Amino acid sequence: MYRFDRTEYDKRMEWYKDARFGMFIHWGLYAIPARGEWIRSVEELPKEEYMKYFREFNPVDFDAKAWAKAARDAGMKYVVLTAKHHDGFCLFDSKYTDFKSTNTKCGRDFVLEFVEAVRGEGLRVGLYFTLLDWYHEDYPHYGDKNHPMRNNKAYTNENRNFDNYLTYMHNQVREICTNYGKLDILWFDFSYDDMRGEKWRATELVDMVRSLQPEVIIDNRLEVSGEGYGSLASGNPMPYHGDFVSPEQMIPPNGIQDVNGEDLVWESCVTMNNNWGYCAEDHYFKPASMLIKKLVECVSKGGNMLLNVGPDAKGNIPIESMEILYEIGRWMKKNKESIYGCSKAGIEKPDFGRVTRKGNHLYFHIYENTIGPVPLQGFKKEEVKGIRYLATGAEIPISDSWVHSDYPDIVFANLGPDPVLLDAVDTVLDVVLK
Ligand code: H79
CATH class of the missing domain: 2.60.40 (Immunoglobulin-like)
Structure with missing residues (x-):
């Protein structure tokens, strides 16, 4: 029987609630076509076509220290990188797949460089890991009838063995929890339809994660992604309940409370323009002053803000994003006391x-x-x-x-x-x- 340990929970959430401001980084092969991280699905690219980016991938300017420094200078306290996004491409050296950065021209383990650089700047480190996988043969491609992934021509395999996939996915989570030192955040994406909770063998997964990373903070997307707040909020926490609620591209109007009206821990993830992954055509950036207001709004409602950047194919954070980060940093230097450790x-x-x-x-x-x-x-x-x-x-x-x-x-x-x-x-x- 699972028992929710409030003392343990409060202890592990302390730094995170004080931090209030983090950086999200979406980066992978999709930076090359530069039309966002959903490109393979939205444009229905067959595997062979996407592999062209795998063969080309060579981010000559990649410098994890520069990313980490940009985050720290902006006043952010933690950074979360997409170790694997829905396309299945791994920025880490997984022994369970060939579809990984160490097998590209550059031959680098970007997750390793990332975690070291982020810790080097004195920041907390997080990894985003998606539960979906458009590359794995045994991942069942899905969707309601209006969903672009429904009957997607890019995914035609019929004889899938989902258990096979789950073993693969669990193995990779074990790798990122074993080979990269202490992780502060694991950011799972995402549940949908009936694909949630035990469909992911979530109890087993979280047990494994907690045995390897006892203090790691986990989001709530093994359970929910926007359909309610999850079982911690409902007052009947499942073993795989999230540690925080993860509203995407929205700031909850009144903060977030559980059934008893108690404030819950939450984090709004927000893009600077209108894409997570690098998008060459998307120059519609929010002004820094607006993003500062959004950060203040989150804090004034008892939440965190995770602000995204999508570095380009060479590994550079777009200049527009750098300028925004710089502006926010200037403001944070003067006014950070009104953010860190603050709340409603x-x-x-x-x-x-x-x-x-x-x-x-x-x-x-x-x-x-x-x-x-x-x-x-x-x-x-x-x-x-x-x-x-x-x-x-x-x-x-x-x-x-x-x-x-x-x-x-x-x-x-x-x-x-x-x-x-x-x-x-x-x-x-x-x-x-x-
Ligand atoms: O990683 C980022 C997104 O790629 C991921 N979560 C954040 C953090 C995410 N995956 N799915 N979703 C968010 C929700 C689904 C969005 C979609 Fe669409 C709407 C998929 C298809 C329609 C937006 C528009 C993405 C592609 C087209």
């Missing part, structure tokens, strides 16, 4: 922005000008020890400018000559309570 403020979201909280610090993120002094609501005037600009430590004096004759109970911050420009993110007030 427990007060109503103000019109002009959002609030995060850590202990007796309320961090007011002010995104737009109010007319006149900014009303800071959600606490009493008598409770305030002081107000500072988070970035500089400059005092916002406790003075008459706080008092508005019509609203004697509300604290107003007089930002004086520093206007908050439209779309600005750099006015963060640190309200210290007694």
Whole structure:
């Protein structure tokens, strides 16, 4: 019988809840055609056609240290790399397949280089591993009738032995949990239709993972991927319950709670443009200021943000992404205290922005000008020890400018000559309570 150990759980989740901000990296053969990571399925490419990218793959600029440094400079605390995506191509030296990076021209184990570089920057390291496999002969290609993988001409084998596939998949998970040192996160993707839970032999899989990596944090996609939050939320945790909920390309409107209304741990994974894998034509990047706001939104709702980059075929993170990371990093250097270790403020979201909280610090993120002094609501005037600009430590004096004759109970911050420009993110007030 499985018993959920709350103490153990809280202990292993501690660093992760404090971290709040991580980098997702989608990278593989699909960087060469440069039309996103779903290309083989969406364009129904037969195996032979996709193999051309396997023969060509030679990311001469690959530099795991550069990726890790970009993440650290952006203020991210952990990095998750696609060890294997749905196309089945392994960025690690699996002994169970030939379809791996060590068998390409470059002959490198990118997962090995990655984990070492990420740890070298003092960051936590995670591996993404998909449960699907479009390369393996025994993977049953599926889908509801509207799904592009239904009757996909690229996958024609009929005599599949799914158990065979599961053994293969479990063997590979054992490899990544054995050969690459301590992993902080295992990010499984994804369950669908009736392919969930024990269909993946999930209890056995998680037992194995935990025996090899006792402290690893696992997402909830062995159970669910967007169809509800999983069994931890339902109050009846299965042995393979996820450690965190994994909303994709969305930020939950009210954070995420279990059946008893208790806050759950969650992480929104988000792309910078509209693709996970490198897409040469997709220049529709969100501005850095918007992504900073989204990060603050996640934290203010008690969650993490995992922000994606899709390096190109040579191994470079796209210049647009580097610029965004740089901008976010500049902001994080000044304002990280309002992110790390922070969570919900427990007060109503103000019109002009959002609030995060850590202990007796309320961090007011002010995104737009109010007319006149900014009303800071959600606490009493008598409770305030002081107000500072988070970035500089400059005092916002406790003075008459706080008092508005019509609203004697509300604290107003007089930002004086520093206007908050439209779309600005750099006015963060640190309200210290007694
Ligand atoms: O790895 C990223 C995605 O490739 C993966 N999860 C994130 C983290 C993912 N796999 N499946 N899904 C997400 C959901 C299915 C999306 C699809 Fe489609 C909609 C598949 C087909 C239609 C988007 C549009 C992808 C291809 C076409």
